[in-house]
Amino acid sequence: MRKILVAFDGSEASEFALKKALSFAQKNSKIFVFYVIDEDEVRWPSRIDISLIWSGNIVELENNILEIHKKYAERLLEKARKIAKRKGRDVKLSYDVGYPPDKIIEFAEKQKCDLIVLGSKARTQLGFMLGSVAQKVAVKSKVPVLIVKGSG
Numbered sequence: 001m002r003k004i005l006v007a008f009d010g011s012e013a014s015e016f017a018l019k020k021a022l023s024f025a026q027k028n029s030k031i032f033v034f035y036v037i038d039e040d041e042v043r044w045p046s047r048i049d050i051s052l053i054w055s056g057n058i059v060e061l062e063n064n065i066l067e068i069h070k071k072y073a074e075r076l077l078e079k080a081r082k083i084a085k086r087k088g089r090d091v092k093l094s095y096d097v098g099y100p101p102d103k104i105i106e107f108a109e110k111q112k113c114d115l116i117v118l119g120s121k122a123r124t125q126l127g128f129m130l131g132s133v134a135q136k137v138a139v140k141s142k143v144p145v146l147i148v149k150g151s152g
Helices: 012-024 039-043 050-054 058-086 100-110 133-140
Strands: 003-007 030-038 092-098 115-120 145-149
Touching (some): 030 039, 030 100, 133 145
Parallel strands (some): 003 115, 115 145
16 A cells, blocks of 8 residues: 555544554555544534624634634644654644545545545444444545554
8 A cells, every 4th residue: 555544633543543554554655644623613613712702703713713723633643743753654744624524535535545544432333333434434435444443
């Protein structure tokens, strides 16, 4: 495999998936680590300062929330870079805003990846919960998908 995409969200499961991808990737493989800022979380964050809503400036609110998410994405991706460095590998880091399953697939196709690797946090017999990002990517992607169960 020459190009591998690891979907990374900073969870133990995604760290484990990254470590697995690093362990089987060939030395000349290009490894992309990709994070998606969920667009719904930008538009309708789970925790916000109610005073910002009452100010009436929703565009400013969305922009502020997006900037916070971008800084968070950069910190998460730096964590991934450190994991890769400890394994003696370089990775290409990227993030985007949108619906996570679609953005992961879109990125993999655009980069012509040979494999998408995702972690699974679920404890079901199927290895993922219905409705999860991993399941949606596995069902919709034309690129092969490896779902790594567990947290190492």
